[in-house]
Amino acid sequence: MHDIRTLRADPAAFDAAMARRGLPPVADDVLAHDAARRAAQTTAQEIQSRRNQLSKEIGQAKRQGGDSTALEAEAVALRGRLEALEAEATTAEQAQTSLLEALPNLLDAAVPEGMDESNNVVLHQQGEPARFEFTPKQHFELGEAWGLMDFAAAAKLAGARFTVLRGALARLERALGQYMLSLHVDEHGYSETSVPLLVNTPAVYGTGQLPKFAEDLFRTTDGRWLIPTAEVPLTNLVAGDILPEDALPLRFAALSACFRSEAGSAGRDTRGMLRQHQFGKVEMVAITAPDQSEDEHERMTRCAERVLTGLGLTWRRIMLCAGDTGFSASKTYDLEVWLPGQAAWREISSCSNCRDFQARRMGARFRPNDVKGTAYLHTLNGSGVAVGRALIAVLETHQQADGSVIIPEVLAPWMGGIARIG
Structure with a gap:
């Protein structure tokens, strides 16, 4: 398995390494799934932070006898959004892994060129x-x-x-x-x-x-x-x-x-x-x-x-x-x-x-x-x-x-x- 950080650091070099084995470029596809996963996870973290804040606000409103209906409705909506983002991140990660696990190891620089x-x-x-x-x-x-x-x-x-x-x-x-x-x-x-x-x-x-x-x-x-x-x-x-x-x-x-x-x-x-x-x-x-x-x-x-x-x-x-x-x-x-x-x-x-x-x-x-x-x-x-x-x-x-x-x-x-x- 490859370290995703290697692809992020130099996608062109990674594709060149795979080309030595006769494989087409793949870094862009891997990194697209990686970016989708990271974006979904980042948004999910932001939403979870907001849900934590809402939980405090809802508790405070109830203790003070206020109306928490709107806050609770927002929390429910965010829970649905969070579940969707988690599924999106999982799907992107699985697609990324599927690509990476099918790619062979990087070759040593001493390995001679040639296809057979x-x-x-x-x-x-x-x-x-x-x-x-x-x-x-x-x-x-x-x-x-x-x-x-x-x-x-x-x-x-x-x-x-x-x-x-x-x-x-x-x-x-x-x-x-x-x-x-x-x-x-x-x-x-x-x-x-x-x-x-x-x-x-x-x-x-x-x-x-x-x-x-x-x-x-x-x-x-x-x-x-x-x-x-x-x-x-x-x-x-x-x-x-x-x-x-x-x-x-x-x-x-x-x-x-x-x-x-x-x-x-x-x-x-x-x-x-x-x-x-x-x-x-x-x-x-x-x-x-x-x-x-x-x-x-x-x-x-x-x-x-x-x-x-x-x-x-x-x-x-x-x-x-x-x-x-x-x-x-x-x-x-x-x-x-x-x-x-x-x-x-x-x-x-x-x-x-x-x-x-x-x-x-x-x-x-x-x-x-x-x-x-x-x-x-x-x-x-x-x-x-x-x-x-x-x-x-x-x-x-x-x-x-x-x-x-x-x-x-x-x-x-x-x-x-x-x-x-x-």
């Missing part, structure tokens, strides 16, 4: 795509050949975009999640957290998925929402709170199932596990003071990068351009991993600094040590990383000519002695 992923900027690459003496297979070709990756069984149970994993592949998926979570908790200082997979509407609103992206979510019959990422419950742990500055930063990590409807993705990545309705992910969330968030963003991204390096994968860091940066983010680094079977780079992690955008929606504040009053927190989130895509990358990167796959050594504590699948 073709304008994203590669900042760093770790390693070079491996050369194979054979034609590398895609993950689903390997998994189906072993009989351990079953899309037909999943379709029978739940339809398209689900997968059944068996045996060593199911264990590999579990090992990846445990490796990532243990790394972030034991070495990166995140607090392990187990969160609900169902959340209420205020929680999904707070992190910015609602109201604009409702079609991307699954909703239960009792009005709850299946989480699209553990970012939602983790970030909302501080909703409505006022934290002492000394408690910051807070760092949470969770391994959870995630659920996405994949609305609008018909025909994209229909083979294999790349785009699923249900998948596992280790999520990192940080809650910081404003002057900490830039450093925290870099730190969080390096934590995700370490996961990929530990798995022996080739990866690169991307800064997303203006048109590709997510709704709630001010700046986003994507990590892409090289998939030899596809001969393509694919996203495996996204780390974003949302600054105070989500905190305003959630009412999450902190109390600075040396300043009176409170200020909004900054929130950050990052994949650390997507488990299914890590499994894909491990299979395709570490495959051998005989059709087997060597398991990275870092996963050994969770693989029960399995060093190769195939």
Whole structure:
């Protein structure tokens, strides 16, 4: 959510910021509702002041035996006018909020211009795509050949975009999640957290998925929402709170199932596990003071990068351009991993600094040590990383000519002695 004072101070600059995301000017409309609300509230306050005065005059007239009929008639008329003004102010405020809550976050000045992923900027690459003496297979070709990756069984149970994993592949998926979570908790200082997979509407609103992206979510019959990422419950742990500055930063990590409807993705990545309705992910969330968030963003991204390096994968860091940066983010680094079977780079992690955008929606504040009053927190989130895509990358990167796959050594504590699948 945006601070209305930012629009009032410089409407043209606000519209220019939205134009970077390809949006039309909106400041005039927002400020028109804001002016209507403020005018109605000001007049209402004046009327309420007059009603208070009338109450005194009516009481005085009655005590002195005078006629208060005219005064009482004026009070009744003002009450009706006051109710109308309060309704007018509420309507204007709702219209203003409706506009503001549909607008994405202001972008960091460092975010490159551009309207789609073709304008994203590669900042760093770790390693070079491996050369194979054979034609590398895609993950689903390997998994189906072993009989351990079953899309037909999943379709029978739940339809398209689900997968059944068996045996060593199911264990590999579990090992990846445990490796990532243990790394972030034991070495990166995140607090392990187990969160609900169902959340209420205020929680999904707070992190910015609602109201604009409702079609991307699954909703239960009792009005709850299946989480699209553990970012939602983790970030909302501080909703409505006022934290002492000394408690910051807070760092949470969770391994959870995630659920996405994949609305609008018909025909994209229909083979294999790349785009699923249900998948596992280790999520990192940080809650910081404003002057900490830039450093925290870099730190969080390096934590995700370490996961990929530990798995022996080739990866690169991307800064997303203006048109590709997510709704709630001010700046986003994507990590892409090289998939030899596809001969393509694919996203495996996204780390974003949302600054105070989500905190305003959630009412999450902190109390600075040396300043009176409170200020909004900054929130950050990052994949650390997507488990299914890590499994894909491990299979395709570490495959051998005989059709087997060597398991990275870092996963050994969770693989029960399995060093190769195939």
